[in-house]
Amino acid sequence: MPAKPGPAGTHSYFMSYPLFCVGTDGEGLIITGGGGGGKAYGVINYLQAHVAIQNESTGHVTMETIASMDTGSGAAMSLDYTPAQGGVWICGLGSSCLLFKFNDDTLSMEPLFKFRSETLAESHLSNFAKLAEINNIIHILTGGEDKVLRLWRVDQAGGSGTVITGISLVREFSDHQAEIVDADWFPANQQFLSCGKDGTVKVWSMNSSAPLTTIQPPKDKRVDQSLNLSIRSAYFINNASRDIVVLCHYPRGPAFLIVFSQTNPTTPITNVLVSRTITPSMGINQTRDKVAVSHANGEKDIYSLVPGCKLLSRTPNHCHEMPPCKTVFVNNQLVVSGSPDFSLNFFDPRMNASSFFTNLIRFILWLLILVLLILLVVILFFPSGTDLLHKTFPDAMAILHGQRDEL
DSSP: OOOEEOSTTSOEEEOSSOEEEEEEOSSSEEEEEEOSSBGGGTBOOEEEEEEEEEOTTTOOEEEEEEEEEEOTTSOOOEEEEEOGGGOEEEEEETTEEEEEEEETTTTEEEEEEEEESOSSOTTOOEEEEEEEEETTEEEEEEEETTSOEEEEEEEEGGGSSSOEEEEEEEEEEOOOSSOEEEEEEEGGGTEEEEEETTSOEEEEETTOSSOSEEEOOOOOTTSOTTSOOEEEEEEEOSSTTOOEEEEEEOBTBOEEEEEEBTTBTTSOSEEEEEESSOOOEEEEOTTSSEEEEEOTTSOEEEEEOSSSOEEEEEOSSOOOSSOOSEEEEETTTEEEEEOTTSEEEEEOGGGSOOHHHHHHHHHHHHHHHHHHHHHHHHHHHOHHHHGGGGSOHHHHHHHHHHHHHHO
């Protein structure tokens, strides 16, 4: 079933199923995943491909659904893409992963290979699957409830191409003390990171099972120190020192955006309070110099990362009725977020007034309201004071002096 446009001005589209993940090739192709248990439960577990076209003058986004694929009994929980070898996608389906391609000629999604990402227990679920091409070979990172980060190699006929002959487990990394929630590649030097509910971010190398660096964001002194600080997401920043941006929060908030240097991981470079509640999702743009942060109330903030960490823009209203599951960038600017409330929202910070002018307008409006309230109170409770409004300045001063003499 194709996506349906939302109310005018919302830049939202609605699916026929709850959204659990969103992915993009960065150029306009968007794939959404989710569902409700499969056909037996009445809501099919879907992967759907959409094309988004934006009017550069108005910012309005038109989206068309061009392909669908039933994922069977497993709902898609994560999506990732690599442009390697003509473009390869991976979809996390709980304890297994599905590699597939999007065929531009037939406008269809073609399954390539499915494998189990959790090697021990069927009940263990993977929270993510991340792709990267290193030395012309596609590699995969998976991790989840069993606290183990796994590195896989995609074996292909002739060493390259789209004929996948198998998936080989290269190495396991077992230093996290709690569930692993996300990972990120920095393939230029074969490094990657993982973050978990144990409150740590760990940087790894493909050649060692021990972490190169462990980052543990400091607890905020204003918050109960007995509460655990959980990491929601982390990314490498595109700068000379390969700094790392971390999104973390306490069980019921607040949430922070913190930037760390790998050379000094104990002291944050920047620590920004982004929300008084939890913030479930963060996405980074293709040039890795901006992030989009999606809050539990459906709002989105855009921050620049180079230099520093600065708020650039904020959505003028709530984009979702439920907390968003995933936030991604298209064409380095357009921000897309999906939610289990069936909605997919588009936001272009270039089409929104800057946060400075927005806050200035809000301040002026609140000031006008305050002045009107003061005038209303004077008229209702101090009738004699209203005479001053109809007098010239000398007359008004005379009236005041006369009242003071009577006292």
